[in-house]
Amino acid sequence: MLAYTRDDVPDYQMAAFCMAVFFRGLSDAETFALTDAMVRSGETIDLRSQLGRTVVDKHSTGGVGDKTSVAVGPIVAACGVPMGKMSGRGLGHTGGTLDKLEAIPGFRIELSHEEFVRIVRDVGCAIIGQTGDLVPADKKLYALRDVTATVDQLSLIASSIMSKKIAGGADAIVLDVKVGDGAFMKTLDDARALARTMIEIGRRAGREVVCELTDMDQPLGRAVGNALEVREAVATVRGEGPPDFTELVLASCAHLLALSDLGIDRAEGRRRAEAAVADGSAHAAYERWIRAQGGDPSEDALEQAPVVVEVPAPASGWVARAGAIAIGRAALHLGAGRRTKEDDVDHAVGIVCLAKRGDRVEQGSPLAEVHARSEESARVAVDEVLAAYELADEEPPTRAIILETLTAAG
Ligand code: URA
Numbered sequence: 001m002l003a004y005t006r007d008d009v010p011d012y013q014m015a016a017f018c019m020a021v022f023f024r025g026l027s028d029a030e031t032f033a034l035t036d037a038m039v040r041s042g043e044t045i046d047l048r049s050q051l052g053r054t055v056v057d058k059h060s061t062g063g064v065g066d067k068t069s070v071a072v073g074p075i076v077a078a079c080g081v082p083m084g085k086m087s088g089r090g091l092g093h094t095g096g097t098l099d100k101l102e103a104i105p106g107f108r109i110e111l112s113h114e115e116f117v118r119i120v121r122d123v124g125c126a127i128i129g130q131t132g133d134l135v136p137a138d139k140k141l142y143a144l145r146d147v148t149a150t151v152d153q154l155s156l157i158a159s160s161i162m163s164k165k166i167a168g169g170a171d172a173i174v175l176d177v178k179v180g181d182g183a184f185m186k187t188l189d190d191a192r193a194l195a196r197t198m199i200e201i202g203r204r205a206g207r208e209v210v211c212e213l214t215d216m217d218q219p220l221g222r223a224v225g226n227a228l229e230v231r232e233a234v235a236t237v238r239g240e241g242p243p244d245f246t247e248l249v250l251a252s253c254a255h256l257l258a259l260s261d262l263g264i265d266r267a268e269g270r271r272r273a274e275a276a277v278a279d280g281s282a283h284a285a286y287e288r289w290i291r292a293q294g295g296d297p298s299e300d301a302l303e304q305a306p307v308v309v310e311v312p313a314p315a316s317g318w319v320a321r322a323g324a325i326a327i328g329r330a331a332l333h334l335g336a337g338r339r340t341k342e343d344d345v346d347h348a349v350g351i352v353c354l355a356k357r358g359d360r361v362e363q364g365s366p367l368a369e370v371h372a373r374s375e376e377s378a379r380v381a382v383d384e385v386l387a388a389y390e391l392a393d394e395e396p397p398t399r400a401i402i403l404e405t406l407t408a409a410g
Contacts, residue, residue, distance in 0.1 A: 001037035001137040011144055018141070018150040026155040031197060032204040034155065038163035041137035047084050047169035054261040057085055057170035058252055059161060061098075061185065061194070063178040064328035065219035065353075069097045069127060070233035071241070071249045071254070074286035077124025078276035079253070079269075084120035086130045086168050095226060095337055095345075098129055100233075103226035103302060103347035107295030108171040125289040135163045158186065158197040162205070166384055172259035174252055174322045179403060180217035182324025186252050188213065188403060195406045205410050210255050213404040214248060218322040218357050220401075221245030225336040225350010227302040228371060234299060237286050239277045244356070244401040250274060251402055257330040303348040305371035313361040317391035322353055326388030327368075330381045349373055351385060358396055 003009045024032065047055040056076070060066050071137045073083045087097035087109075098109050109129045111119070119126040132139070138160050165173050175198055177191045178184070185191040195211035202209030214220075223232040235241050236249055250273050257269030264272070276282040288331045290297035331337060335346030352369040355361050368385050374380035 001034075001041045003323045005041045005137045005140060014141065015142055015148045018145055018148055018153075018156065021156060022150045022153045025153075026202050028197070028204075031155040031159055032201055035163045035166070035201050035205070038135050038137045038141070038159060039167045042135050042167065043131075043133040044167045045113070045134070045169040047120065048171055051082055051121055054171045054259075055169055056081060056083055056172045056174070056256045056260050058083075058174040058176065058256060059165055060176040061157075061161070061178050061183065063216040063220055064182040064324040064331075065221050065224040065229060066095075066173070066178070067097070067100055067221070067223070067229040067233040068245075068249055069174065070100060070230060071245075072128060072252050073125040074237055074289055075249065075253045075273050075276050075282040075291065076256050077266055078281040078285040079262075079272045080134055081124070081257055081262060082120045083125050084116060084169070084254070085127045086134065086164065087127055088202065088381060089129060089338075095229070097127060099347075100226045100229050101127060101295075101346050102345075103230050104295040104297070105301045107290065108293050111293070119289075119292045123288050123292045124285060126293065130164065135167050138163055152184070152188075154194055154197055158201060158284060159193060162198050162201040166205050166207060170207065172254045172256075173202060173210075174259070175209060175211045176248070176252065177211055177213050178216035179213050180215055180324060182219070182328055183216035184303065192406065199408050207385060208259055209408065210259065211406040212248075212251065212255070212402050213406070214402050215399055216324050218324050219327050219353055220248065220355045222356070223350065224327055224353070225334070225371060226307055226345060226347040227304070228350040228352060230302060231299060234283070234286060237277065237282045238280075248283045248401050250277075275279075305348040305373060306351075307372040307375055309370050309372070309378050309382060310366040311368040311370060311382050311385045312364045313355070313367050313391065314363070315387075315391055316363045316384065317361065317393055318395045319355045319357050319359045319361060319367070319389060320344040320392035320396045321388075321390035322356055323388040323390075327351055327353065327385060330384035330388065332369070334377055334381050335382065342404075346373060349377075351381065355389075358398055360395075361391070
């Protein structure tokens with residue numbers, strides 16, 4: 001990996017390696033060896049010794065409407081546990097946390113190493129872009145996988161994600177593995193296999209890993225689109241978020257607090273996270289964090305799209321489906337995401353899913369809201385959103401947001 005990073009191993013040889021792994025897979029020991037080699041390809045950060053604390057981190061494999069880190073960071077910080085996180089940008093129909101944070105006017109995602117550590121120490125939360133020196137092998141390998149159709153391989157995905165978490169200095173990691181049509185992992189079995197592989201890498205690297213398998217058949221929460229998602233994350237930090245997103249945020253906080261050095265269990269972690277939301281300390285932590293990174297935390301500062309139109313239900317019935325990938329693509333076409341790495345993101349646009357699976361709607365009542373730059377792009381998005389919804393005569397079975405939780409113990 002080091003030789004590949006230094007250009008001593010040519011792309012054609014590494015492409016052959018990726019293709020071999022794609023078809024043959026890797027054992028647990030080989031997957032760990034690959035992860036370890038990727039970690040060693042660049043600098044590593046030892047936040048633990050710089051802060052004198054156990055450092056926790058969370059990571060999601062990516063989905064539509066996933067703004068969990070923006071809400072979890074300040075809640076955990078308000079409970080006295082530092083979270084210093086490096087995030088990525090989105091590509092395709094899943095937006096990245098950095099794009100969402102950049103919807104906040106003034107927010108700086110590039111901080112020096114010293115500033116990052118100082119903000120995590122003084123404020124309890126900082127989220128920045130991954131520096132070029134951290135796991136450079138992954139950056140190069142991911143680009144190669146992308147053009148050789150070898151992204152979608154369990155050991156390659158697991159080593160890519162875990163190398164960045166390990167190099168970033170986290171002692172304990174909560175991983176959110178999304179399952180469903182809007183996720184990398186389409187089935188629960190595939191998600192379980194990825195989760196087990198990442199837990200095993202963590203065990204071999206001496207890091208504690210908890211994996212939540214969560215539903216990505218429909219968007220998480222209601223908002224899809226950068227400024228809209230920040231608004232929803234802030235509402236959730238104030239206790240006014242949608243039920244599925246609130247549940248995932250509080251459950252993730254409970255895991256993180258239980259894995260921290262507070263010496264509490266998950267039930268106490270949940271109680272403290274709920275209390276921080278209820279007494280306003282989580283919102284105060286959000287404002288401190290955003291200001292510390294140069295941003296304006298007031299909601300009025302977030303850009304609003306000039307055109308907002310409702311998507312009316314074509315008939316009365318129960319929402320049987322609000323397809324994640326179709327809604328994600330509609331948001332992408334509005335400009336909320338990027339098709340190529342060079343594309344700019346329009347922070348104001350997106351979709352708010354007012355009705356979700358299991359909701360009863362009457363004909364003409366709003367299924368969703370489209371936030372667009374122009375009347376024309378809004379019209380296209382309305383049709384796309386309508387096609388993403390499926391209405392049924394009967395109430396569909398309920399499905400919890402958290403499908404399973406896996407730990408090293410089983
Ligand atoms: N996310 C990553 O960071 N790497 C992968 O390979 C897939 C998802």
